[in-house]
Amino acid sequence: MDLNLGITGPAQSDDLYHFTGRLGERPNDVPQRIREMTPQQRLDAIIAERMLRAFPPFGANVPCVCFSEASPEHLAFLVKERKVEPWGILGRRNSLLSLGGGSVAYVPDQQYQYFKNTGMAHWAVRVGTNSTWMHEREWRIPRQNGEIKLASVSAILIGDANWRPSLVETEEWVNAETGEQCQGPAETPHAQPRQDHPTLWRESAIWIWDDESESVIKHPPGALC
Incomplete structure (x- = not known):
């Protein structure tokens, strides 16, 4: 399905990142073995299995795969200021929408409770007192079966130019x-x-995070095999 999404403004981005490492707690439904993996190990498993695993986000009971919308400037902010690890895969708005995904609503407590009461809490993030998630610009793909098979990805993001996935x-x-x-x-x-x-590594563009320039260095598919 080819969706005409119109123009993306300078504060928006078509780049949606599923990061495999970040500071903070993880939802209780995430198995301990995954919690204990490094960002590199999680990415390695995704590339080898061609699969994303869905778990219920905080405050919800529907399994979702989560992405963060990030322009180049916002990606630098997430890595440098919010301590997000630069490891993961990159999708596009059109792809996520075609899979039944979409951006979440950032709403006050009263409206969030409405989402929750109607079983739609996975489509909302609470922005009341002590909420610290508005910087995410989060998108989600709900998956009741708990997984998404990857035919392809737009790019693979890595934080070390010398890293390669397991053979x-x-x-x-x-x-x-x-x-x-x-x-x-x-x-x-x-x-x-x-x-x-893995095929996904050979067929995908590879983006390497560069700390010095606070940006990514992009390589075409097959260049780092």
């Missing part, structure tokens, strides 16, 4: 003794699956 097995075979390609175990007992970078 995965491919459908091709190599002779472990010679290193040459072969037809599989039927040809030689030394056959083993060839390993390579």
